[in-house]
Amino acid sequence: MEILARALALSWAGFWTFFFVAESAVCHTRVPQALPWVGVGLLFLFVALVPWRWEMTGGALLMVVGLSVGVAHAIWRLGRVLTTIVFSAPPLAAEILFLMHHRAVTTHV
Numbered sequence: 001m002e003i004l005a006r007a008l009a010l011s012w013a014g015f016w017t018f019f020f021v022a023e024s025a026v027c028h029t030r031v032p033q034a035l036p037w038v039g040v041g042l043l044f045l046f047v048a049l050v051p052w053r054w055e056m057t058g059g060a061l062l063m064v065v066g067l068s069v070g071v072a073h074a075i076w077r078l079g080r081v082l083t084t085i086v087f088s089a090p091p092l093a094a095e096i097l098f099l100m101h102h103r104a105v106t107t108h109v
Contacts, residue, residue, distance in 0.1 A: 001104070005097030006052065009062060012090035013048035017041030047091070051098045055105075059098035066091035 020041040024034035047065050051058025070088025073080070 062095035
């Protein structure tokens with residue numbers, strides 16, 4: 001369960017980081033305009049790595065980020081349900097897995 005949660009969180013963060021960097025490169029976006037999006041991708045990577053050390057805190061952080069990103073994207077791009085799900089579902093699923101694993105480990109000790 002923990003490995004699946006880690007893989008899901010890192011896949012989500014890695015995909016969006018790659019997407020933001022690649023899109024900026026392909027569109028020849030100037031560095032000042034690309035930096036905020038690359039920063040978001042790096043923030044996603046940081047959020048995906050926090051549960052590796054602090055499972056409970058990282059799981060809660062993934063929940064906050066997943067919900068925030070989903071709501072912000074839904075407001076920003078009305079009618080783009082699929083993209084909103086792709087943005088927010090993986091960190092929420094990883095959060096659930098991390099918290100389930102944390103609960104299983106702490107109750108068996």
